[in-house]
Amino acid sequence: MAAQSYDEFIDHVKRFSNVEHAVHILNWDQQVMMPEGGTPARSQQVSTLSTLHHELLTSEETETYLSALESSSLTDEQSAVVREIRRQYERADRVPSELVEEIAHTTSSALPVWKEAKENDDFEAFAPTLSKLVDLKREYAEQIDPDADPYAVLFAEYEPYLGLDTAERVLERLRNRLVDLIESIEQSDVALETDAFSGTYPADEQEALCRSALDRLGYPWEHGRLDTAPHPFSTGSQFDARVTTRFTEDDPIDALTSTIHEFGHAMYTLGLPREQYGTPLGQNRNLSVHESQSRLWENHVGRSRSFWEQFLPAVTERFPETSGVSPRAAYEAANQVYPDNLIRVEADELTYHLHIVLRFEIEQQLIHGEIDVEEVPHVWNEKMEEYLGVRPDTDSAGCLQDIHWTHGSFGYFPTYSLGSVLAAQLYATATQEIEALDEQIQNGEFSALQEWLTDNVHQHGQRYTTPDLIEHATGEPLTADYFLDYAERKYGALYEL
Amino acid sequence: MAAQSYDEFIDHVKRFSNVEHAVHILNWDQQVMMPEGGTPARSQQVSTLSTLHHELLTSEETETYLSALESSSLTDEQSAVVREIRRQYERADRVPSELVEEIAHTTSSALPVWKEAKENDDFEAFAPTLSKLVDLKREYAEQIDPDADPYAVLFAEYEPYLGLDTAERVLERLRNRLVDLIESIEQSDVALETDAFSGTYPADEQEALCRSALDRLGYPWEHGRLDTAPHPFSTGSQFDARVTTRFTEDDPIDALTSTIHEFGHAMYTLGLPREQYGTPLGQNRNLSVHESQSRLWENHVGRSRSFWEQFLPAVTERFPETSGVSPRAAYEAANQVYPDNLIRVEADELTYHLHIVLRFEIEQQLIHGEIDVEEVPHVWNEKMEEYLGVRPDTDSAGCLQDIHWTHGSFGYFPTYSLGSVLAAQLYATATQEIEALDEQIQNGEFSALQEWLTDNVHQHGQRYTTPDLIEHATGEPLTADYFLDYAERKYGALYEL
Numbered sequence: 001m002a003a004q005s006y007d008e009f010i011d012h013v014k015r016f017s018n019v020e021h022a023v024h025i026l027n028w029d030q031q032v033m034m035p036e037g038g039t040p041a042r043s044q045q046v047s048t049l050s051t052l053h054h055e056l057l058t059s060e061e062t063e064t065y066l067s068a069l070e071s072s073s074l075t076d077e078q079s080a081v082v083r084e085i086r087r088q089y090e091r092a093d094r095v096p097s098e099l100v101e102e103i104a105h106t107t108s109s110a111l112p113v114w115k116e117a118k119e120n121d122d123f124e125a126f127a128p129t130l131s132k133l134v135d136l137k138r139e140y141a142e143q144i145d146p147d148a149d150p151y152a153v154l155f156a157e158y159e160p161y162l163g164l165d166t167a168e169r170v171l172e173r174l175r176n177r178l179v180d181l182i183e184s185i186e187q188s189d190v191a192l193e194t195d196a197f198s199g200t201y202p203a204d205e206q207e208a209l210c211r212s213a214l215d216r217l218g219y220p221w222e223h224g225r226l227d228t229a230p231h232p233f234s235t236g237s238q239f240d241a242r243v244t245t246r247f248t249e250d251d252p253i254d255a256l257t258s259t260i261h262e263f264g265h266a267m268y269t270l271g272l273p274r275e276q277y278g279t280p281l282g283q284n285r286n287l288s289v290h291e292s293q294s295r296l297w298e299n300h301v302g303r304s305r306s307f308w309e310q311f312l313p314a315v316t317e318r319f320p321e322t323s324g325v326s327p328r329a330a331y332e333a334a335n336q337v338y339p340d341n342l343i344r345v346e347a348d349e350l351t352y353h354l355h356i357v358l359r360f361e362i363e364q365q366l367i368h369g370e371i372d373v374e375e376v377p378h379v380w381n382e383k384m385e386e387y388l389g390v391r392p393d394t395d396s397a398g399c400l401q402d403i404h405w406t407h408g409s410f411g412y413f414p415t416y417s418l419g420s421v422l423a424a425q426l427y428a429t430a431t432q433e434i435e436a437l438d439e440q441i442q443n444g445e446f447s448a449l450q451e452w453l454t455d456n457v458h459q460h461g462q463r464y465t466t467p468d469l470i471e472h473a474t475g476e477p478l479t480a481d482y483f484l485d486y487a488e489r490k491y492g493a494l495y496e497l
Numbered sequence: 498m499a500a501q502s503y504d505e506f507i508d509h510v511k512r513f514s515n516v517e518h519a520v521h522i523l524n525w526d527q528q529v530m531m532p533e534g535g536t537p538a539r540s541q542q543v544s545t546l547s548t549l550h551h552e553l554l555t556s557e558e559t560e561t562y563l564s565a566l567e568s569s570s571l572t573d574e575q576s577a578v579v580r581e582i583r584r585q586y587e588r589a590d591r592v593p594s595e596l597v598e599e600i601a602h603t604t605s606s607a608l609p610v611w612k613e614a615k616e617n618d619d620f621e622a623f624a625p626t627l628s629k630l631v632d633l634k635r636e637y638a639e640q641i642d643p644d645a646d647p648y649a650v651l652f653a654e655y656e657p658y659l660g661l662d663t664a665e666r667v668l669e670r671l672r673n674r675l676v677d678l679i680e681s682i683e684q685s686d687v688a689l690e691t692d693a694f695s696g697t698y699p700a701d702e703q704e705a706l707c708r709s710a711l712d713r714l715g716y717p718w719e720h721g722r723l724d725t726a727p728h729p730f731s732t733g734s735q736f737d738a739r740v741t742t743r744f745t746e747d748d749p750i751d752a753l754t755s756t757i758h759e760f761g762h763a764m765y766t767l768g769l770p771r772e773q774y775g776t777p778l779g780q781n782r783n784l785s786v787h788e789s790q791s792r793l794w795e796n797h798v799g800r801s802r803s804f805w806e807q808f809l810p811a812v813t814e815r816f817p818e819t820s821g822v823s824p825r826a827a828y829e830a831a832n833q834v835y836p837d838n839l840i841r842v843e844a845d846e847l848t849y850h851l852h853i854v855l856r857f858e859i860e861q862q863l864i865h866g867e868i869d870v871e872e873v874p875h876v877w878n879e880k881m882e883e884y885l886g887v888r889p890d891t892d893s894a895g896c897l898q899d900i901h902w903t904h905g906s907f908g909y910f911p912t913y914s915l916g917s918v919l920a921a922q923l924y925a926t927a928t929q930e931i932e933a934l935d936e937q938i939q940n941g942e943f944s945a946l947q948e949w950l951t952d953n954v955h956q957h958g959q960r961y962t963t964p965d966l967i968e969h970a971t972g973e974p975l976t977a978d979y980f981l982d983y984a985e986r987k988y989g990a991l992y993e994l
Contacts, residue, residue, distance in 0.1 A: 049516070
């Protein structure tokens, strides 16, 4: 196939990629800017663009280009592009559009049902909807690959290359080791400084603090923005990657760590090669890798002792009432472990993974038909008891707390833990390869770390599959070792275990 | 043709309408929210969506539906939809896509050339670009209708049904009468109160004032927003119509009237029938009608004595330094005539139209090939002298001041004056049909006027052509009489002529 045809293929790919980027902007606008009354029009706009995207992706043109290119001699980069588009094409093409529409319709009408059930602590009211969603997503998986484990197929939607076996292996190790570690912490006599930042912090002052944190970390404002949203997220392209956060009046650490988390996502996006915008080489690898970037910045940088050494004066300057807080106290406040917390999004660095393990196990059982929807509350509570030693009093604080299943997202949760694990592995390598990294952070110098991440992760886009990217960046396959070492070292020291 | 097919046609129309609405959101975002570095990606997104819109509109499917429907028996509303889509289809289909792309490319690269020429007062640097744009737009008009006056074809892009002869008739009357009226004002011994609002007004306080004005006028915040933009505009749908404004520290009236102007545009959009979103019946009539709504609110309401009677206390409350200003002084400050002003966007209600007449005459001569681009500065300055008695010292303050020609928009300017004229005609009818309208405004009651406008203009969408809509709302064809009566009455009283 002539070079010209490859270029035409890329033009074709850019068309549906641009439609997808437009949808992201519409979604950002809806969550951050749009007045509530705009919903009916926005739903129609997004639905039309999603259909157009699907039609362009699954058009005969795509198949013709792919077949021709697959029997041509291609460079490694060209092969990677063809591999990624082939994958998208096959998954989109195999699912009948009626099923896609039924899923879209069901998830859309599921949202108010879930919200009301959560508000009223009424799982029964949500059960039929959840049951339908499980059936539809099982059917969806079967359409894509009737011979595969349907949960593995769903998981691959979010993380296509790591394989479910890797996820199982990693999460099992986390479960085994973290249950013990958290138990030791509970039995420790050490009580961390918990009230370093007690008090009331006005939202506008918190926002100014978050902006100054982003300044220090090197967020390029000419390519981004900071706004507020009920559920913080980041979205955009290598030219314009935006961050949102939220403010809780009595917890300035929450807004700050959440901002740093989204900053990590945004910097990944901004590190993608600009000249490859609209092609898989200019697109991020999947959710685990994205989450590794946010968690690396949030936890390994933003919750480190060194970070607090250098950043505390900025806090004190803005909030003089915190002038008595020492860097050690701030560090402790940012790193408390709360085993009795029931809510995933409020969990600390350690217990977080047990919340994930629990969901990972339950959603597999649901998709495999090993438990019925009606059993979910009971199984949930049993596992909470087993892994964390607490039992939710209500389903609102239990199996109704997360929105993911309402969206039809089964297989999404494990990518959060895989991201943490990868973050630790990457950070360990960066520490070896960057001279005095910890000292740099203590001095507020973040550019060497940023460059290392761009060189080893961001700039490759989807050039490598996830396992290859990890191998390339760290010299070995994904392993929980680094995260567990980090966790045991850090929390062992904090709680004098 | 079966009813089912009409419904399918509407679904097809909604598809490209939704793509167009998505483009409007991307444009709003670009002007109001997007960081500057986002431009390269945004240009590609908008370009892709514009191409998709064009392809859907000019697809064989559209032609098949239209032909079938045109030989069917249709309701009046269905016929209106078919008429409007046929019109869009023909104009889009007749222009070769290479020409569309060349125009897009040329206008895009013209922008920095124009900006630099304006900055450096260097018309010569812009002349070749302007010349090329004139040629391209002439060719564009010829493709659409080789037998028609090319300027009339271009004008019809912005105002398809009024006809160029109507525009000529109206603008000639404005020129003849306003030149004299302005001369009398210049010779009047009356000096209006010019410094009622002299001083410095911080932007955030001005913004709060604009928000309270929008509150009083009845802007539904659950369907809109107010933001700042260098060039104020309004955009959106009947579910979400947003307003922008800008703040000049020493001129709070400017931000206020500009906000009320954009409010008028937004209320038109919000008054379109919701159930017709995405079809011509849920889409505004053209630019003259849109501008009539903004100018009605800006001038007939926002610059009226009654408005200032009720609104001045809100100003005084926010800016106590204005407590000595009387309603009469505020009214005078909002209605001064400045014949020596050179800049269209800073012009008062009267001289404004002479700025338009001048552009209307020059752009016709350009498109007709009656003058060369090189002659524009000279012709411009001569006409300024003739109509307003002033002569620009520089082309930056003369023929380089507006962006429209750089966008390739020839035929756009007259719609501003037609809008003013229609505003006066509508307001005169509303005054007759609404009991004690002026008193209502003095009491801050705007809902009867709003309802009248929705009933007589907004709710019809594109159900009627522009002349039919005007006839329907006011009982007669478009005429400059009402505007001239209004102008002579109002300014006659102010300047004691």
